[in-house]
């Protein structure tokens with residue numbers, strides 16, 4: 001099996017991701033997935049890194065409704081701008097996004113797309129016979145109804161709903177700008193033909209941070225100065241290779257124009273690193289100017305090299321300028337200016353499901369004999385597994401005591417079935433950070449064996465100290481090899 005198939009198999013078998021959902025009804029709807037117990041634990045950990053990380057850079061958490069009236073989306077530009085061009089096979093009727101049928105389309109003009117389909121003689125991938133003639137514009141937003149007949153849409157991003165809070169936020173921050181907020185929540189996009197598994201779904205979770213700032217502040221931004229020595233793996237539009245560039249040189253060497261924007265790119269990159277991705281598989285790529293979203297001035301993506309889809313976007317960092325507040329001010333007739341100027345917005349936008357799945361793939365160890373997962377400490381779905389060597393002589397009772405002691409702080413499982421070797425392998429397969437075993441000696445000596453995944457090294461530690469040791473190991477205050485038997 002190829003690595004990506006192994007991940008898919010493991011994800012299904014061990015309860016990370018199931019779907020399409022709802023599986024028992026005709027195999028489910030394409031583009032919708034369920035997160036099983038271990039997948040949900042892992043997704044929570046990814047979410048925790050983002051929540052903690054954004055907070056540490058002084059962004060504040062907010063939550064808005066997922067349904068908004070049509071007028072909001074007319075103002076935001078999504079009503080006219082969030083569209084795909086769709087075409088149908090003349091023989092079998094299968095629907096496709098035009099940009100999925102022809103590679104390297106730079107210009108999304110429908111007339112030119114139609115000409116390209118004809119010129120390149122594109123045949124239907126499904127029936128291999130039909131061709132394509134008509135091109136239709138389809139909006140990606142899902143429509144719903146509020147009350148009896150008010151037209152409304154499920155949000156296609158959290159960002160817009162955050163912007164609508166601007167007048168309240170401005171007062172909350174006591175009219176001091178810049179300020180930052182973030183929102184983590186569900187969004188919906190009616191993809192025509194989602195075919196990239198959990199990497200492209202119709203319902204997904206975004207974690208989006210917004211920095212509200214004025215024009216004269218973006219080029220000279222205090223927080224930028226604190227990280228000038230950090231290196232970023234940048235790939236400028238048109239470049240063939242990744243360049244390691246110090247944040248301090250990003251502006252000087254004109255990779256980016258604004259210090260505040262470069263700071264946001266650094267924040268996004270740091271958070272991806274904190275999750276434990278292999279640094280060789282991370283790059284920061286600038287968008288092709290024609291690829292830019294309708295609101296963006298500059299955009300760089302944090303991308304991960306995946307087995308299945310190659311380089312794939314986990315996070316986008318967008319310079320939205322004053323576009324959003326200007327539009328919402330006009331459409332809502334609400335004042336949103338500071339000193340006659342609309343604040344600029346710089347945005348970090350993460351997709352949580354694709355990040356979680358990419359982390360799963362990134363963590364697979366394929367050593368020919370078996371497949372198992374090794375996560376960055378603190379990121380594994382299960383922190384600790386506790387085993388009694390045997391279910392007798394009080395070993396099970398003592399193991400249960402250790403379990404309840406640890407389970408109120410860490411994610412723990414108790415397992416007493418099968419041989420110790422089998423139990424280790426079950427836990428290794430899902431990446432459990434530590435296994436603790438209670439044996440005969442534990443009863444006399446009041447100690448246990450603690451084993452680390454990855455190195456498979458073991459030490460004996462006192463039961464009275466085990467909780468603090470696990471805490472230090474998980475949060476990086478202690479390395480496993482620094483432990484001593486005792």
Ligand SMILES: [Zn+2]
Nearest residue numbers: 089092124127
């Ligand atoms: Zn066809």
